[in-house]
Amino acid sequence: MGIVAAGLFVAVFPGNIAQLTEHRDAFGLDTDRGRVIRLFFQPVLIAWALWATDAVGARRAGACPGGIVPPPLDADVDMTVPTLALNDATTIPQLGFGVFQIPPESTKEAVLTALRAGYRHIDTAQMYGNEQGVGEAIAESGIPREELFVTTKLNNNNHDPADVKRSLRESLDRLGLDRVDLFLIHWPLPTVGDGDFVATWRAMVEAREEGLTTSVGVSNFQPDHLDRIVAETGEVPAVNQIEVHPYFTNDAAREATRRHGAQVEAWSPIAQGAVLDDPVLVGIAGDVERTVAQVVLRWHIQRGDIVFPKSVTPARIEANFALFDFALSEDQMAAINALDTGDEGRRGPHPDVMDIVPD
Numbered sequence: 001m002g003i004v005a006a007g008l009f010v011a012v013f014p015g016n017i018a019q020l021t022e023h024r025d026a027f028g029l030d031t032d033r034g035r036v037i038r039l040f041f042q043p044v045l046i047a048w049a050l051w052a053t054d055a056v057g058a059r060r061a062g063a064c065p066g067g068i069v070p071p072p073l074d075a076d077v078d079m080t081v082p083t084l085a086l087n088d089a090t091t092i093p094q095l096g097f098g099v100f101q102i103p104p105e106s107t108k109e110a111v112l113t114a115l116r117a118g119y120r121h122i123d124t125a126q127m128y129g130n131e132q133g134v135g136e137a138i139a140e141s142g143i144p145r146e147e148l149f150v151t152t153k154l155n156n157n158n159h160d161p162a163d164v165k166r167s168l169r170e171s172l173d174r175l176g177l178d179r180v181d182l183f184l185i186h187w188p189l190p191t192v193g194d195g196d197f198v199a200t201w202r203a204m205v206e207a208r209e210e211g212l213t214t215s216v217g218v219s220n221f222q223p224d225h226l227d228r229i230v231a232e233t234g235e236v237p238a239v240n241q242i243e244v245h246p247y248f249t250n251d252a253a254r255e256a257t258r259r260h261g262a263q264v265e266a267w268s269p270i271a272q273g274a275v276l277d278d279p280v281l282v283g284i285a286g287d288v289e290r291t292v293a294q295v296v297l298r299w300h301i302q303r304g305d306i307v308f309p310k311s312v313t314p315a316r317i318e319a320n321f322a323l324f325d326f327a328l329s330e331d332q333m334a335a336i337n338a339l340d341t342g343d344e345g346r347r348g349p350h351p352d353v354m355d356i357v358p359d
């Protein structure tokens with residue numbers, strides 16, 4: 001692109017000079033001073049044309065070479081990942097990296113790729129079996145601990161209050177950390193055993209008070225589950241991590257979460273790839289000159305939710321991070337909201353009936 005522009009420039013510029021020189025008396029171009037000005041400015045202008053066209057092209061493609069965020073095209077656009085306030089006076093980066101279904105042996109490399117690309121928020125879980133790989137990547141990255149936000153989640157076989165702190169200490173050992181930033185009850189399991197997720201929640205709060213985690217929250221909690229833990233303990237979770245994507249906007253659970261003053265984290269933000277061929281999304285992606293995944297992730301960001309797309313593919317890891325140099329219009333946001341298919345759009349189990357407990 002830059003080479004083409006420079007070629008055109010070189011071809012056109014002498015023509016302009018020829019025209020001008022017909023009026024050289026008026027422009028003074030046949031003087032020594034005029035020749036010096038031309039000799040100096042022609043290479044400067046060619047260099048500028050090369051730089052400007054390549055820089056614009058790279059940003060249109062959403063490129064972040066080496067994970068370095070390019071300067072904004074528009075001075076009003078902030079390219080950094082926003083942080084959102086949590087209700088316990090801490091903050092969380094709105095964009096992170098999820099590691100569900102990344103095999104343990106590939107996790108360190110994937111997380112290192114994400115950290116190099118600029119991600120500073122990692123979402124793992126006891127259930128994923130890959131906390132150790134996350135910890136190894138954090139250690140190898142050399143990034144100061146205070147610049148990172150690390151979440152893990154209580155496995156379904158650790159709901160007994162006696163198991164909460166024990167299992168979190170084991171997670172910390174695997175992660176190589178002395179505390180996590182956020183610890184979540186992974187699933188409420190209302191039909192398992194006595195279904196007493198309130199006792200589990202009390203033990204989570206104790207783990208926070210002991211300093212094993214900075215914040216505590218829940219995941220897959222329906223509005224009535226949230227109402228119950230808040231009414232019975234007075235402790236509001238910092239976040240509720242729930243399934244949200246264009247085919248399942250899950251607005252009832254989002255609204256209940258916000259009503260309690262907690263932040264919404266949207267899991268499976270691109271529906272594990274199921275939304276990527278949608279014609280409405282493909283059309284919007286063409287209009288804004290971004291990928292469909294970037295459009296969907298940007299939709300979440302503009303709805304105010306926290307997202308952590310998962311990928312093991314370096315180019316996708318980088319592209320999923322390039323969300324802050326474009327915006328969707330109100331009409332585009334509304335068109336994506338309209339793709340909701342309600343409960344039929346769920347990819348995961350319904351939290352009221354999810355009862356899988358590992359041995």
Ligand SMILES: NC(=O)c1ccc[n+]([C@@H]2O[C@H](COP(=O)([O-])OP(=O)(O)OC[C@H]3O[C@@H](n4cnc5c(N)ncnc54)[C@H](OP(=O)(O)O)[C@@H]3O)[C@@H](O)[C@H]2O)c1
Binds near residue numbers: 097124270
């Ligand atoms: N709390 C919960 O119960 C719960 C449940 C599910 C997920 N989560 C969290 O949410 C995170 C994200 O959800 P998820 O992993 O289920 O699904 P996701 O992020 O919606 O989608 C991941 C899938 O999309 C592909 N992909 C990623 N970026 C892409 C791109 N730019 N273009 C095309 N394909 C792309 C990935 O393929 P490749 O990897 O092959 O590139 C992978 O197959 C998880 O990792 C986890 O941290 C939480």
